Amino acid sequence: MTTPARRSTAADVGAYTPASQSTFRTCAVTGRRIHDRAEPVIKANAVTAIVFLLVGTIAAVLLVLTRWQAVHLLSAVWYYRLLGVHAMSMLIFFIIFFEMAVLHFASTVLLSARNSMPKLSWAAYALMLGGALLVEAMMWGGRADVLFTSYVPLRATPWYYLGVILFAVGALAVQWVFFRNLVVAKREKTYEGSVPLVVYGAATASIIAVITLVHGAAIYIPTFLWSLGLMKVDPEVYRMIWWGLGHSSQQINVAAMVAVWYMLGALTIGAVVLNEKISRSAFVLYILFISMASAHHLLVDPGLGPAWKVVNTSYFMYMAVLASMIHGFTVPAGMELGMRLRGYTNGMFEWLRKAPWGDPGFSSLVLSVVVFGFVGGITGVTIGTEQINIIVHNTLRVPGHFHATVVSGTAMAFMGATYYLIPLIFQKRVAFWKLAKLQPYLFAGGMFIFTVSMTFAGNFGVPRRHWDITFSQAPYSVPFNPIVDLLLAFVALGGILAATGAFIFVAIAVKSVFFGTPVGEFTLGVETVGLPRGITHPPVHAPDVDQRNAELHAASRGIMGPAPGTIVLVFVFLAVFALYFFSNWKILSFLWRIG
Amino acid sequence: MHTETHTGLESPRGNWWKPAHKAEKVWVGIAFGWCMVLFAMMPLWHWKGGQNPSGIRRRVEPSAFYARTEEFIKQYKVGDDRGLPIVQPPPGADVYLTAMAFQWRPILKLQKGAQYTLHLSSLDVNHGFSLFPINVNFQVVPGYDYGLRVRPNASGDFRIMCNEFCGIGHHTMVGRVIVDDAPAVATTGGAR
Numbered sequence: 142m143t144t145p146a147r148r149s150t151a152a153d154v155g156a157y158t159p160a161s162q163s164t165f166r167t168c169a170v171t172g173r174r175i176h177d178r179a180e181p182v183i184k185a186n187a188v189t190a191i192v193f194l195l196v197g198t199i200a201a202v203l204l205v206l207t208r209w210q211a212v213h214l215l216s217a218v219w220y221y222r223l224l225g226v227h228a229m230s231m232l233i234f235f236i237i238f239f240e241m242a243v244l245h246f247a248s249t250v251l252l253s254a255r256n257s258m259p260k261l262s263w264a265a266y267a268l269m270l271g272g273a274l275l276v277e278a279m280m281w282g283g284r285a286d287v288l289f290t291s292y293v294p295l296r297a298t299p300w301y302y303l304g305v306i307l308f309a310v311g312a313l314a315v316q317w318v319f320f321r322n323l324v325v326a327k328r329e330k331t332y333e334g335s336v337p338l339v340v341y342g343a344a345t346a347s348i349i350a351v352i353t354l355v356h357g358a359a360i361y362i363p364t365f366l367w368s369l370g371l372m373k374v375d376p377e378v379y380r381m382i383w384w385g386l387g388h389s390s391q392q393i394n395v396a397a398m399v400a401v402w403y404m405l406g407a408l409t410i411g412a413v414v415l416n417e418k419i420s421r422s423a424f425v426l427y428i429l430f431i432s433m434a435s436a437h438h439l440l441v442d443p444g445l446g447p448a449w450k451v452v453n454t455s456y457f458m459y460m461a462v463l464a465s466m467i468h469g470f471t472v473p474a475g476m477e478l479g480m481r482l483r484g485y486t487n488g489m490f491e492w493l494r495k496a497p498w499g500d501p502g503f504s505s506l507v508l509s510v511v512v513f514g515f516v517g518g519i520t521g522v523t524i525g526t527e528q529i530n531i532i533v534h535n536t537l538r539v540p541g542h543f544h545a546t547v548v549s550g551t552a553m554a555f556m557g558a559t560y561y562l563i564p565l566i567f568q569k570r571v572a573f574w575k576l577a578k579l580q581p582y583l584f585a586g587g588m589f590i591f592t593v594s595m596t597f598a599g600n601f602g603v604p605r606r607h608w609d610i611t612f613s614q615a616p617y618s619v620p621f622n623p624i625v626d627l628l629l630a631f632v633a634l635g636g637i638l639a640a641t642g643a644f645i646f647v648a649i650a651v652k653s654v655f656f657g658t659p660v661g662e663f664t665l666g667v668e669t670v671g672l673p674r675g676i677t678h679p680p681v682h683a684p685d686v687d688q689r690n691a692e693l694h695a696a697s698r699g700i701m702g703p704a705p706g707t708i709v710l711v712f713v714f715l716a717v718f719a720l721y722f723f724s725n726w727k728i729l730s731f732l733w734r735i736g
Numbered sequence: 737m738h739t740e741t742h743t744g745l746e747s748p749r750g751n752w753w754k755p756a757h758k759a760e761k762v763w764v765g766i767a768f769g770w771c772m773v774l775f776a777m778m779p780l781w782h783w784k785g786g787q788n789p790s791g792i793r794r795r796v797e798p799s800a801f802y803a804r805t806e807e808f809i810k811q812y813k814v815g816d817d818r819g820l821p822i823v824q825p826p827p828g829a830d831v832y833l834t835a836m837a838f839q840w841r842p843i844l845k846l847q848k849g850a851q852y853t854l855h856l857s858s859l860d861v862n863h864g865f866s867l868f869p870i871n872v873n874f875q876v877v878p879g880y881d882y883g884l885r886v887r888p889n890a891s892g893d894f895r896i897m898c899n900e901f902c903g904i905g906h907h908t909m910v911g912r913v914i915v916d917d918a919p920a921v922a923t924t925g926g927a928r
Binding site for chain 1: 778
C-alpha cells in the first residue's frame with residue numbers, strides 16, 4: 142500500500158460537513174476514514190455471524206460423531222434435525238451475516254465514505270436476525286425436519302418459510318444500502334478514479350446476491366403459500382428455482398471470497414493487481430454466467446432434457462469456471478509480484494519462503510486459495526459434468542466438494558479477514574495470539590482430511606444425509622467395503638480437528654471483541670503480540686515501485702514475466718485437474734449402459 | 737503518493753483497460769481452452785459414450801404410475817421376498833419401479849446383457865435411486881416418469897439405496913435388483 146502508516150494512537154475523530162452531523166475517525170493504520178454509522182453495523186453483523194458459526198460448529202461435531210458408525214452418537218431424528226440446523230446456521234446465517242459486514246465495510250471504509258442509510262442498515266439487520274431466530278426455533282423445535290433444501294412436498298411449518306423470507310428481505314435491503322453507498326461516495330468524491338478492485342468484487346457479490354434473492358423470493362413465497370394450503374408447487378420446478386437460490390448464493394460466497402483474497406493479499410504482503418482489466422472482467426463473468434447455476438444440481442433429474450443440462454451447466458457454468466481459473470492465477474501472481482516488488486526476487490519461490498506464514502491473515506489466505514482450488518474447484522467442476530454426475534449425485538462426494546469450497550475456501554478467507562478486522566475495526570488486539578497463529582492450519586488441515594475422506598467414501602457410493610449406512614433397520618444389508626468405515630472415521634477426525642479450529646476462532650473473536658485489550662501504542666517493525674504482521678510491518682512498496690514493476694515486466698524476462706513461480710503452480714493445478722477429470726470418465730465407462 | 741502499481745485496496749486512476757502481460761493472456765487462453773474441453777466432453781459422451789442421464793421423461797400422476805407398477809408386477813411376478821414381489825420382465829420390456837417412503841417396489845430380476853427401459857417415479861416425496869455396489873445414481877421426483885434404458889453388464893445381487901432424504905425412515909429404504917447371467921443356450925427345444 143502506498144499510504145504511509147503512522148504510529149497508532151487513539152482514534153482521531155473529525156467533523157464531516159455534508160449531509161449530516163455524522164463523524165469519522167481516521168484509521169491509524171491504513172489512513173482511511175471510518176464512519177461512525179458504518180462501524181457499529183459492521184461490528185453487529187460480524188459478531189452475529191460468529192454466533193451462528195458457533196451454533197453450526199456444535200451441530201457439526203455431533204453430526205460427524207454420528208456418521209462415524211463406531212460412535213453413532215445421535216438418534217435418527219436428531220441427526221436429520223441437526224443436519225438442517227448445521228446447514229442453515231453455516232451456509233445461510235454465518236456466511237450471509239458476514240457478507241453483510243463485508244458489504245458495509247467495502248462500501249464505506251474502503252472508500253472512506255459514509256453509510257448513507259444507517260436506519261435501513263439496522264432495519265435490515267433486525268429483519269435478518271428475526272428471520273434467522275424464527276428459522277432456528279422452528280428447526281430445533283422439530284417443526285421443520287425438511288433439511289436445508291426443504292424439497293417440496295416435504296413440509297415444514299409455514300413459520301419456517303416465513304423466517305427464511307424475512308431473512309432474505311433483510312439481506313436484499315442491505316444490497317440497496319450497498320449500492321446507494323457507492324453512489325453517494327462517488328457523488329461526494331470520497332475517492333479518486335475507479336473503485337478499488339476489492340470493492341468491485343464486493344459489488345459483484347452484491348449483484349449476484351440480488352439475482353439470488355430474487356430466486357429465493359420466487360421459490361419461498363410460493364412454498365410458504367403452499368404450506369398454508371393456498372397453492373400448488375411442482376416438485377421439479379421447486380428444485381430448479383430453489384437451486385437458483387441455493388447455488389447462486391454460493392457464487393456470492395465465491396465473489397466475496399475472491400474480494401477478500403485480494404484484500405488479504407494487499408494487507409499482508411502488499412499484493413498488487415496485475416491487470417485491472419483481467420481481474421475485473423473475471424468478476425463480470427461471475428455475474429453473467431451464473432444465472433442457471435442450479436442446472437448442475439439437476440443433472441440426473443427427470444424434469445429436464447440433455448440439451449438444457451449441457452447448455453446450462455457448461456456454457457454458462459464453465460465461463461464462471463474460467464473466471465475462477467483467472468482469479469486462481471491473478472491472486473497468487475499478484476502476491477508473488479507484490480513480494481518481488483518488495484525485494485524478494487530470488488529464484489522461483491523466495492516470495493513464498495519468505496512470506497509471513499505466522500500471520501494468520503496470510504496463512505488463511507494461502508490455505509483458502511489452495512484448498513478451494515485444488516479440492517473444491519477441481520471436484521466441483523468434475524462432478525458437475527452431466528454424465529459424471531451419475532456416479533456422484535447425492536453421494537458423500539457432494540458434501541466433500543462443497544465443504545472444500547465454502548468451508549476451507551470462503552469461511553477460511555473470512556476468518557483470515559477477521560484477524561485484520563479485529564485490530565482495524567474493533568480496535569482490539571487479537572486474543573490468544575499463539576493459538577491464532579495456529580488456527581488456520583488446524584482448521585484448513587482438518588477440513589482437508591474431512592473433504593478428501595468424504596470424497597473417497599463417496600466413490601464407494603456412500604450416500605450423503607444418511608443416518609445409518611450399516612442399514613441395521615433395513616430389510617436388506619448393504620455390505621460396503623470395510624475401508625468405508627475407516628474413511629468415515631477420518632471424516633470424523635478431520636471434522637473434529639476443523640471444529641476445534643472453529644471453536645478456537647470463535648473464542649479468539651469473542652475474547653478480543655468483548656474483553657480484548659485495545660490496540661494502543663505499538664512500534665512499527667516490531668513483532669507485537671495480538672497484531673498481525675501486516676499491521677506491525679506494513680507491506681509498503683518503495684517509492685520507485687513503478688520502475689521496479691517495469692523491470693519485472695521487461696520483455697527480457699520472457700513469457701514467465703513478473704510471476705514465474707505462479708506459472709509453475711498453475712500448471713501443476715491444471716495437470717491435477719485434467720487427471721482427476723479424465724479418471725472420472727474412465728470410471729464411468731465401466732458401468733452398465735444407461736441412456 | 738500515487739503510483740501506477742497498486743493493490744486491490746486502492747483506486748486505479750484514469751483508464752485501467754490496459755493490455756495484460758503475455759503470461760496472463762496465455763493463461764486466460766489455456767483456461768478458456770480447457771473450459772471448452774470440459775464442455776466438449778458432454779456432447780461427445782452423448783455421441784460415443786455409454787452412460788447418459790437422458791432417458792424418456794414425462795409427467796405422470798403418482799397414482800397412475802403406481803397403478804402401472806402394480807400391473808407390471810401382476811404381469812411378470814415370479815416370487816416373493818420379505819413381502820415384496822420379485823418380478824422378472826423379459827429382455828426389452830418396460831420396467832416400473834415405484835419409490836415410496838420407505839420402500840422400493842418391486843424387486844427386479846433382470847438378465848445380464850439385455851436392455852430394459854427402467855421407469856422410475858415416486859408416490860410421495862423426492863427419493864434417490866442409488867444402485868449398490870456400482871454407484872449409479874438418479875433423482876426420483878414425484879409427478880415425473882424417468883425412463884432410462886439400462887443394460888446390466890454384470891450379474892449379481894444389487895441393492896437400491898435411497899440417497900435423497902425422504903423422512904425419518906430414510907435410512908431403512910433399501911430395495912433389491914437381481915441380475916442373472918444370460919441363459920447358456922437360447923436355442924430351440926430343451927428345458928430352460
